[in-house]
Amino acid sequence: MGMDYKKANLAFLFMILSTLALVICCSYWALMTGKELPLPVNNMLCEFMVLIPAVAMTLYSGDSLSSVIPLKKIKISSALLSVLYVVTLFPLVTFVNSISMLFVDNAVASISDQLVELPMEVMLLSIGLFGPFVEEIVFRGVLFQSYKRSGRIIASMVLSAVLFGMMHLNFNQFAYGAVMGVMFCLIVEATGSVLSSFIAHAVFNSFEVITMYNIDLGGAEDIATETSDLVLYIGVYFVLSVIFTAIALCIVYKMADIEGRKNYIDKLFAREEKELSAMFDMEDAEKKQTLITIPLIIVMIISVSFMIYSAIALRGM
Secondary structure (H helix, E strand, O other): OOOOHHHHHHHHHHHHHHHHHHHHHHHHHHHHHOOOOOHHHHHHHHHHHHHHHHHHHHHHOOOOHHHHOOOOOOOHHHHHHHHHHHHHOHHHHHHHHHHHOOOOOOHHHHOHHHHOOOOHHHHHHHHHHHHHHHHHHHHHHHHHHHHHOOOOHHHHHHHHHHHHHHOOOOHHHHHHHHHHHHHHHHHHHHHOOHHHHHHHHHHHHHHHHHHHHHOOHHHHHHHHHHOOOHHHHHHHHHHHHHHHHHHHHHHHHHHHHHOOOHHHHHHHHOOOHHHHHHOOOOOOOOOOOOOOOHHHHHHHHHHHHHHHHHHHHHHHO
């Protein structure tokens, strides 16, 4: 039958269970030895806990990886626009991140001290390149493309983005991760390739790494969360996010035009799902699937429970 939303949900269940098992093992290792795994090693293992279930489920379903991972070449102009695209999304990410920090700690800032003890080149390779490559293959590739086979394109974008945010297992990164997930799906649809979202994701993560080596994020967090200017700070970034997100959507249209997919994007934005469904050879284009299954509900409960536990534990430290 091939990969579908049911198998995609099972794959995500295995991803979360594998990741939590890794967290437990690493915690036990630290307790027994008094040492923690180096950050690049820990990051690599976490990425494999995401990649392996996705690949295994795809192969088990009888699909080839190429059928669920659109990796076609894109034009140089589209690649350059991918960089510009992610730059225009920084105000939106900052706005969402600021809102989340009203309730939870900044997850990235919490590891900044450990990160900057290592060579920047190592962290750029680990977080700036390897992480985005795996995550785009899995979330904008295997999961998103599997959900799309239901014909519900918008719903597939939202669900894959929510799962992308949830994979980080903390509320702070979940908030802006889910938003970025939707925006990354848009350029995959505009270009027909996860190469565009990989470029955008790699630029975003690399900028974050470079920022941590050059700016005291702890001090920035204090300014953003403990002064009377917080409301103004959020308000300014709200306005900027509206303006620059509109520019980002214009870039999506331009990329689609360059790659010969403008008509497709027009239909997508108009939510003409019946017409879009026909592109995927659905036998019943009017049938709408929920995309939600029992394994997905279970894994969401597990993930949210862990995120709540982590938030409480961090507050108590």
